[in-house]
Amino acid sequence: MEANIKKLDVFFNPRSVAVIGATKKVDKAGHVIFKNFAANKMRRVFKGELYPVNPNEDSILGFKCYHSITGIPEPVDLIVIIVPAKIVPEIMQEAVAKKVKTAIIISSGFREVGNSELEEQVVNIAKQGNIRLLGPNCLGVFYAKTGVDTLFLPETKVLTTGDEVVATPRPLAGNIAMITQSGAFGVAALDYLTGRQMGISKFVSFGNKCDVTESDIIHYLLHDKETKVILAYLEDIKYGREFVKITRKVTMKKPVVVIKSGKSSAGARAAASHTGAIAGSDKIYDAAFEQAGVIRARDMEEFFDVGKALAMQPPALGKNIGILTDAGGPGVMTVDECEIQGLTVEHFSEETSQKFQKLKEQGTILKIAATSNPVDLTGSVTDEMFEIAADIMFQDKDICGIILLGLHHMPGLRERYIDGVVEISKKYRKPIVMCDIGETEMALYTRSRFDKLGIPSYSSPEDAARSMRALVAYGAYLQKNGCLEQYIEDFLRNTRKA
Amino acid sequence: MEANIKKLDVFFNPRSVAVIGATKKVDKAGHVIFKNFAANKMRRVFKGELYPVNPNEDSILGFKCYHSITGIPEPVDLIVIIVPAKIVPEIMQEAVAKKVKTAIIISSGFREVGNSELEEQVVNIAKQGNIRLLGPNCLGVFYAKTGVDTLFLPETKVLTTGDEVVATPRPLAGNIAMITQSGAFGVAALDYLTGRQMGISKFVSFGNKCDVTESDIIHYLLHDKETKVILAYLEDIKYGREFVKITRKVTMKKPVVVIKSGKSSAGARAAASHTGAIAGSDKIYDAAFEQAGVIRARDMEEFFDVGKALAMQPPALGKNIGILTDAGGPGVMTVDECEIQGLTVEHFSEETSQKFQKLKEQGTILKIAATSNPVDLTGSVTDEMFEIAADIMFQDKDICGIILLGLHHMPGLRERYIDGVVEISKKYRKPIVMCDIGETEMALYTRSRFDKLGIPSYSSPEDAARSMRALVAYGAYLQKNGCLEQYIEDFLRNTRKA
Numbered sequence: 001m002e003a004n005i006k007k008l009d010v011f012f013n014p015r016s017v018a019v020i021g022a023t024k025k026v027d028k029a030g031h032v033i034f035k036n037f038a039a040n041k042m043r044r045v046f047k048g049e050l051y052p053v054n055p056n057e058d059s060i061l062g063f064k065c066y067h068s069i070t071g072i073p074e075p076v077d078l079i080v081i082i083v084p085a086k087i088v089p090e091i092m093q094e095a096v097a098k099k100v101k102t103a104i105i106i107s108s109g110f111r112e113v114g115n116s117e118l119e120e121q122v123v124n125i126a127k128q129g130n131i132r133l134l135g136p137n138c139l140g141v142f143y144a145k146t147g148v149d150t151l152f153l154p155e156t157k158v159l160t161t162g163d164e165v166v167a168t169p170r171p172l173a174g175n176i177a178m179i180t181q182s183g184a185f186g187v188a189a190l191d192y193l194t195g196r197q198m199g200i201s202k203f204v205s206f207g208n209k210c211d212v213t214e215s216d217i218i219h220y221l222l223h224d225k226e227t228k229v230i231l232a233y234l235e236d237i238k239y240g241r242e243f244v245k246i247t248r249k250v251t252m253k254k255p256v257v258v259i260k261s262g263k264s265s266a267g268a269r270a271a272a273s274h275t276g277a278i279a280g281s282d283k284i285y286d287a288a289f290e291q292a293g294v295i296r297a298r299d300m301e302e303f304f305d306v307g308k309a310l311a312m313q314p315p316a317l318g319k320n321i322g323i324l325t326d327a328g329g330p331g332v333m334t335v336d337e338c339e340i341q342g343l344t345v346e347h348f349s350e351e352t353s354q355k356f357q358k359l360k361e362q363g364t365i366l367k368i369a370a371t372s373n374p375v376d377l378t379g380s381v382t383d384e385m386f387e388i389a390a391d392i393m394f395q396d397k398d399i400c401g402i403i404l405l406g407l408h409h410m411p412g413l414r415e416r417y418i419d420g421v422v423e424i425s426k427k428y429r430k431p432i433v434m435c436d437i438g439e440t441e442m443a444l445y446t447r448s449r450f451d452k453l454g455i456p457s458y459s460s461p462e463d464a465a466r467s468m469r470a471l472v473a474y475g476a477y478l479q480k481n482g483c484l485e486q487y488i489e490d491f492l493r494n495t496r497k498a
Numbered sequence: 499m500e501a502n503i504k505k506l507d508v509f510f511n512p513r514s515v516a517v518i519g520a521t522k523k524v525d526k527a528g529h530v531i532f533k534n535f536a537a538n539k540m541r542r543v544f545k546g547e548l549y550p551v552n553p554n555e556d557s558i559l560g561f562k563c564y565h566s567i568t569g570i571p572e573p574v575d576l577i578v579i580i581v582p583a584k585i586v587p588e589i590m591q592e593a594v595a596k597k598v599k600t601a602i603i604i605s606s607g608f609r610e611v612g613n614s615e616l617e618e619q620v621v622n623i624a625k626q627g628n629i630r631l632l633g634p635n636c637l638g639v640f641y642a643k644t645g646v647d648t649l650f651l652p653e654t655k656v657l658t659t660g661d662e663v664v665a666t667p668r669p670l671a672g673n674i675a676m677i678t679q680s681g682a683f684g685v686a687a688l689d690y691l692t693g694r695q696m697g698i699s700k701f702v703s704f705g706n707k708c709d710v711t712e713s714d715i716i717h718y719l720l721h722d723k724e725t726k727v728i729l730a731y732l733e734d735i736k737y738g739r740e741f742v743k744i745t746r747k748v749t750m751k752k753p754v755v756v757i758k759s760g761k762s763s764a765g766a767r768a769a770a771s772h773t774g775a776i777a778g779s780d781k782i783y784d785a786a787f788e789q790a791g792v793i794r795a796r797d798m799e800e801f802f803d804v805g806k807a808l809a810m811q812p813p814a815l816g817k818n819i820g821i822l823t824d825a826g827g828p829g830v831m832t833v834d835e836c837e838i839q840g841l842t843v844e845h846f847s848e849e850t851s852q853k854f855q856k857l858k859e860q861g862t863i864l865k866i867a868a869t870s871n872p873v874d875l876t877g878s879v880t881d882e883m884f885e886i887a888a889d890i891m892f893q894d895k896d897i898c899g900i901i902l903l904g905l906h907h908m909p910g911l912r913e914r915y916i917d918g919v920v921e922i923s924k925k926y927r928k929p930i931v932m933c934d935i936g937e938t939e940m941a942l943y944t945r946s947r948f949d950k951l952g953i954p955s956y957s958s959p960e961d962a963a964r965s966m967r968a969l970v971a972y973g974a975y976l977q978k979n980g981c982l983e984q985y986i987e988d989f990l991r992n993t994r995k996a
Contacts (some may be wrong), residue, residue: 087985113866146526153907157940165939168907182827187907188935195937261830264837270830273868282941300961329680332759340764368611370771409651409685411525437686439693442655473758
């Protein structure tokens, strides 16, 4: 492991953690964060040493409390700082003396409110001691495996009715890394991803990024075996050239999906007062992202949708898509969105057409079914029809990916086809995504079953088409750079061994 | 009531219904539809007379079965036809003899599969008897109040686990009319709307629209007191000039939101084989919709989102929007989307700025809060801060609408502010929409509570901004036509009396 990566790894695998500003006061961030570590240590998830630091306490949650970092008898890998901004330089001086390796500064009150000098002071002290800094003005790190959890937002809340409900859930384990400049967007993302059953490998909120930047983290994640896709919320990029250089290396191996806010002039102004970001021209960002091979999401929903598609399915070898539906209207909507997104939905080859013709003659599918792409099996669809039609479409060498619209409402359709289509899709190296429309039981069941089995599901035809576009775009990027075959090889080996 | 409207009203308020093709065979559409009416009659929801018609049966579900329409001793207002296409002309001949007023032809196998002649034959027979026809190739009508329900898709399904789950729910009562050329999209919409707790006034699936067109139904709905917003899924428009003329009249009184598919060339091809639609140039449709004052949704989600906004909130008097948030990043995303959508997010007036300055001096809101629009109350937000800030923003005469981002994750935020903001909003005539991000308990609770109290909630910043754009666009349209004041007057009277 190269030195730089090794240093960053301490944020996720510290052998010892000191929480500076730990407190007994129940509502304070310093309490919540210390309690996260304490609880994880008791459950033997966090296996390192844990030290609360507070000059006014002798013990917190049963742990001996130190009055300063330098008072801790053993070495300290990581410190988490939750004290007022103006005291942070002093804390960092002590950290240097103690030879601390890494620090997460949760506290705000730096560059984002105009205190750039204070922030620079902190950075300079850290440099003297060779300490890597995450933050300030951030939520820090969540890594379930080692129990590093600096999220200070309440996991649950109690309503006035007396009901306790989930408020900021800790995510499931998974292969998506989420990194974010905005803490609030970060927790919102955790909430979204948890509710959608999408698992997280690592979560990093880096705020003002006074030292560790988005590029550093993306570079680190390149080497992280648990991460298959990187989702990044950005308001600006600290060093453009470095970002492009590093991210380009990463995107040859792992997709990076970015949502970049501060696009508009008023948005850039708002971003400046948020994380002190200097947003710059959006066109320049577009160009940088393209060079870096980054997939840029247009909005929040596309951001998550695309991440899900890339985590579950291989990229496409071309842009011509087959659409298989039991619902005419939604089929048309899908075709529309595919074309708007630059994909094509061409007539089938003679060979494929003949196969469908034969199915009609055998009575396997209805004579009135449309079979010239989209294939519309109509409301008379059965599980078996979907399976047979999907197989034929996968076989067509001109079809580079399939969008399946399995509207569950049709009377003859059961849920059996879900497992069937999944099995068939595993015979091929082409991506497939699906859509079912609805927000009641059968729709939720259908989508969640597909997700569970590795075919990403969406609740609208357009969402499905946009996700397929990302699989096509990423495939084209990899192909241009000569690494598509290798990527698909690795992807399928990792995905289908499970 | 003018004659034309009176005739169409029979579809929703028939005094007697005959189901042609009613059967005992459990999975058949003719069974499901007859059973809908029978069940509704037994529950005294459907109060008319009910007659099954089938030459091979003497009784169905306890009702005496007639071998032909002409055999029914009493007058018949509405017939629902579920027999093979080729028999439909014969049925229609009998209907003419029986002096039936209206007919819903569920059966497919007409123009959409190339049988235009058969369809014309049916239309001609109907004309002779002055019978209004809905369909063919449609799902017909759902009107909860009178128990007219020709939906033949199963309300529930039984999974292989033995669990019975909702599949095609009947919607709640509400003020949104849903009309659709695609039956599949129609039931999907019912499923979506039910799951999202959005109620329906009337549902009409009109399929090939051989007689009753989208324009007829939209015209009918103008006079329907239960309908406040009309949502229409279209693949083509039958008579363009008529559509513009009629719809323009309607949109001065009620918003009409359209999703038009078959936009792309491949999409148009797919639409042709679906409902026989001749999609034509999308630009022409754009122009027609603009002339007609129709709000065109870009995709499925926007379609429902915009419908919800227009059903719950008055249109805006201008395009400058105030953004109130507790989350910086999502605030920036909202500003971006507002600008992309042609809205503005300008600095506040001196007066408003001073009010916020005063709050900071009093310590009511934090000194580090951004207060130059967006107002970012930061993670230290409390219920009270949201209420006070919303009130100040509503007072600003340059703010024409408010987007509230109430991310529930912040530690000091409870759910009390929801009712507070709702109460404050009722003092003003300006629209407000809200967003909370997340898919677990507190997010779902927050959004559903706002919805219930009349402030439309969205799960992403961009969705909220797009919905506000529709309120702005509709306001501008009404203003241009001199009917904005009247509309708002009526809207607020109807909405807030409840």
